[in-house]
Amino acid sequence: MVVDTALRDDEVDRLFRALADATRRDILRRTLAGEASVSQLAAAYAMSFAAVQKHVAVLEGAGLVTKEPRGRERVVRGDPEAVARARALLDRYEQIWRDRIRRLDTLLIHD
Amino acid sequence: MVVDTALRDDEVDRLFRALADATRRDILRRTLAGEASVSQLAAAYAMSFAAVQKHVAVLEGAGLVTKEPRGRERVVRGDPEAVARARALLDRYEQIWRDRIRRLDTLLIHD
DNA sequence: ATAACCTACAACCAAATGGTTGTAGATACT
DNA sequence: AGTATCTACAACCATTTGGTTGTAGGTTAT
Numbered sequence: 001m002v003v004d005t006a007l008r009d010d011e012v013d014r015l016f017r018a019l020a021d022a023t024r025r026d027i028l029r030r031t032l033a034g035e036a037s038v039s040q041l042a043a044a045y046a047m048s049f050a051a052v053q054k055h056v057a058v059l060e061g062a063g064l065v066t067k068e069p070r071g072r073e074r075v076v077r078g079d080p081e082a083v084a085r086a087r088a089l090l091d092r093y094e095q096i097w098r099d100r101i102r103r104l105d106t107l108l109i110h111d
Numbered sequence: 112m113v114v115d116t117a118l119r120d121d122e123v124d125r126l127f128r129a130l131a132d133a134t135r136r137d138i139l140r141r142t143l144a145g146e147a148s149v150s151q152l153a154a155a156y157a158m159s160f161a162a163v164q165k166h167v168a169v170l171e172g173a174g175l176v177t178k179e180p181r182g183r184e185r186v187v188r189g190d191p192e193a194v195a196r197a198r199a200l201l202d203r204y205e206q207i208w209r210d211r212i213r214r215l216d217t218l219l220i221h222d
Numbered sequence: 223a224t225a226a227c228c229t230a231c232a233a234c235c236a237a238a239t240g241g242t243t244g245t246a247g248a249t250a251c252t
Numbered sequence: 253a254g255t256a257t258c259t260a261c262a263a264c265c266a267t268t269t270g271g272t273t274g275t276a277g278g279t280t281a282t
Contacts, residue, residue, distance in 0.1 A: 009133040012133070013131050014131075016130040016131035017128070019127040020124050020125075020127035020130075021270085022120040022121075022123070022124060025123070029204065029207055032204055032207045032211065039227080039228055039229080042228095048272065049229085050229095050230090050271085050272075050273080051271055053229075053230080053231095055270085058269095071278095072227065072279035073227095073228060080205055080209075083205050083208070084205060086201050087198055087205070093139060093143055094191055094195060094198070096143045097189065097191040099144070132239095132240085134240095148258075150257080150258055150259080153258095158242090159241075159243080160258085160259085161241085161260090164259075166240085169239095180259095183249035183257065183258045183259075184259080224281100226280080226282095227278100227279080227281095228278085228280095229276100229278080230275100231275085231276085232273105233274085233275105234272080234273085234274105235271085235272075236269100237268100237269080237270085237271100238267105238268080240265105240268095241264105241265085242263100244261100244263085245262085245263105246261085246262105247261105248257100248258080249256105249258075250255100250257075250258095251256075251257090252253100252256100
């Protein structure tokens with residue numbers, strides 16, 4: 001069951017960009033461990049509510065998190081599939097390297 | 112052989128930040144597949160030599176690439192270990208999610 | 223109804239990013 | 253020696269980013 005991961009460049013950009021901030025990574029961690037409202041998240045950081053709101057928006061834009069209305073709150077949940085997509089991309093880079101090594105080995109063995 | 116991945120926040124920032132650009136990802140791909148000089152890399156993109164030089168510097172700062180002098184050239188090589196470090200970080204996030212699911216399952220089964 | 227709470231969104235600001243051009247230093251080639 | 257090539261680095265510019273405050277709208281509680 002390999003999900004087709006044909007991501008456009010700008011989607012990958014957003015994915016890694018969203019991960020490139022410690023606050024956002026922490027929000028992702030929390031929301032993967034269990035859902036949380038934006039205000040609950042905001043209470044955990046030494047910055048304004050609006051700032052946390054923006055971080056959540058960045059994560060949402062990257063697909064790493066979903067936001068669902070519940071009463072007056074917005075419940076944020078981390079999406080493990082998006083994390084898996086990012087990981088799959090890195091797997092490909094490692095594979096590129098392994099392919100190169102395999103080719104080099106082949107040359108050394110068969111000359 | 113699990114490499115100790117005690118990365119500081121700003122190191123992780125740089126790692127994902129470096130990956131959040133299509134040109135840099137392409138440079139990483141090329142240099143993982145085989146070493147290349149900066150000018151060889153620059154020839155592949157529709158931008159100035161200096162711009163490519165900067166991208167390589169960002170990748171180098173993130174540890175994703177090494178630059179070694181060879182004559183008048185600088186040979187750039189992708190570092191598969193750095194890619195593995197990034198991947199290991201994402202593995203942790205997936206693990207956090209799995210731990211949560213496991214706890215939920217336990218509750219459902221044992222109540 | 224009124225107050226308290228949660229969110230959305232705009233406007234603003236400083237700093238970082240991604241690009242440019244230009245200048246200069248090493249190294250290699252003829 | 254002189255020229256071409258490769259790299260380093262500074263200065264500059266437009267845009268994006270990560271933060272702020274302020275205002276307004278919807279929801280819950282008293």
